Amino acid sequence: MHVLVAGCGWLGSAIARRLLFEGQRVTGIRRDPARAAALASTGIAPLALDLAAPGAEARLPAVDAVVACQSATSDTPEAYRAAYLDANRALLAHARRCGARLVYTGSTGVLGQSDGLDVDESSPPMPLGPTAEVLAEAERAIQAAGAAGLGACVVRLSGLYGPGRAGIVERVRSGRLALGAGEQAWMNFCHLDDAVSFVLAAIARGAPGAVYHGSDAAPARRREVVRWIADRIGVEPARATVAPPGPDRRVLSERTRAALGVTLACPSFREGLIPLVPEVRRA
Template sequence: MKKTSLILGCGDVGSALARELLKAGQHVIGVRRDVSKLADLGIEALALDITAEGALASLPDADTVVHVLSADRFDEEAYRAAYVDGIRALVTELESRAKPPTRVLFVSSTSVYAQKDGEEVDEQSPTDATSFSGQLMREGEQALLDSSLNGTVVRFSGIYGPGRDMLIRQARDGRIAASNPPLYSNRIHRDDCAGVLAHLIALSLEGKPVEPIYLATDCDGAPLHEVMAWLARQLKVESTEVIQSPLRRRSSKRCGNALLLESGYTFRYPTFREGYAEVLKEHGVTVPKSELSGR
C-alpha cells in the first residue's frame, strides 16, 4: 500500500518535493488556497485555506505531514499567523487524531540564529534571534518539538533556484558585496530543499533515526563577495558598485551541514557554483566546467 504525504503550502518548494515523492511511489496530497498551479503535477490537489476556522479538521490522514507554508507578507502579524498560530493549531489537530502521522516536518529558517560576525553555527548553537521573523519562526519550531508528535524542524538557509535570481540581477547590474569585512552567506538550491525533505521522509518511513532539528545548507558558506564576483565573471560584466548589504537582512555566519551529511544526504548542488550554473542557463549563460572547481 502506498504511503501518503500531505504537503501544507504546496508552492515552489512544496511542488518540487511532490515531484520527488511521486518518483518514490508515494501518494501525495498538496494543499494550497489556489490549486490551479498543481494541475500538471499528477498529485491529489486540495484547495483549502488552512488558517480558516475549522479547516484543519478536513485534512485527510497521512503518514507524513510537511508544513512548508509561507507567510503572506513580511510583517509580524503574517509571520505569527503562519508560523506560530498555524503550527499550534496543526499540532492540536494532529494530536487529537486516532491515527496521527508518523512524522511531521516543519520548514524553518536560519533566521532563528542571531550570530552575525562570521561565527560557525549548527543545530546546537544558540537561537537568540532579534528579528521578529526569527523569533516567531523559533516559537513555531518549539511548538512542534514540545508536542507528542514525532516532529522534525528543517532550517533552510537562503533558497535560490529557478526564478530566485536576485544576486544574478545585481551582479549583471555591476554590483558586488564588499570584500572586507567578509559577509558570509549560506544558501541551498530549491531542488536540494526538496531532496532534503524527501530524504528525511524516506528515513522516517524506513524506521531509521531522524533527528529533531537539521540545518540544511550547502557545503560552501562562501563570502558573498566571492559569490558575486564568480557570477560577474560568468556574466562577463565588470563590477563597478560596491554595496554593503545585497541581501534583505544583513547577517554573517557560517552554517554547518555535518548532521545532514551524516544522515546520508548527498547534495545535488554542493556549492553555489553548481547551483548557479544551472540557474544561469535561464539567462542564456553556459558555465564552463573549469569554473565549477572552486578556488
C-alpha cells in the same frame, strides 16, 4: 505513503513531484482555489484551504506524513504568526490524530549571529526582528511536539535557489549585491534539489524534536559569490560603501547530512548556478 504538503508553491511543489516520482500519494494545499486546482494536472490531489482559519483541521485528509512548508502572505509579524504558528498548530493537531510524521521547513534566518563564526544544529537561535522571533517560536512548538512523542522535526533551509529562483544573479547584475563594505560576510545556500532531499530524508529518518540544517557544504564569502557571478555574466562588480544589513555566519550541515544520509547534488553555489547562468563567451 499518503503525504500532505502544506504550502504547495515553489518548494512544496518540488517536494510533491519527488514524492510522486517515488510512488507516493500527495495532497497539496494552496490558499488560492485557482492555484490549488492547477495542482491536479501534475498528479497532486488539490486542497484549497487557509490553514490559519478556524476549523481548518477538520478538512484535512488522513495521511502518513505532513510537510509544513507554507509561507506567509506578507512580511508582517501578524502574517508570520498566521502562517507559522496558527497553521502549524492545525497541522500538528492533525498529525497527532493520524499518528503521522511531520517535517517543518524552517529557516536559518533564526540564526542571527553576526560574528562570522560557525553555527551548527546545536547553536541557539538569535532572531533579529519580530518576524524572526515568530520563526523561532514556531521551531519551539515543533520541538515541544517531538518531545511529547510526535514524530515531528525541523529542517532549517539556507538561501534557496534553483530553476525559477535565481534572483541573486540579477542582484549582482544590478549592483544591489556588491563588493566593498560587507564583502567579507558569509553567504549560505541550498539548491532546490538538495532542499527536497533534506526534507524527504527527514520524513524517513528524522528524530522527534530534532533540528536539522538544509544547507550546502561550502558557505562562501560575499566577495567570492559576487566575483564568480559577475565574471560568468560578463559585468564589472559594483562597489558599496555601506555594508547591507544581515547576519554573518557559516551555516554548517555536516551533522545533518550524516544523520539523514543526504548526498548533495550541489555541494556549493557554483554547481547549482552553472546550469542557470549561461557563461558569457569572450573574444
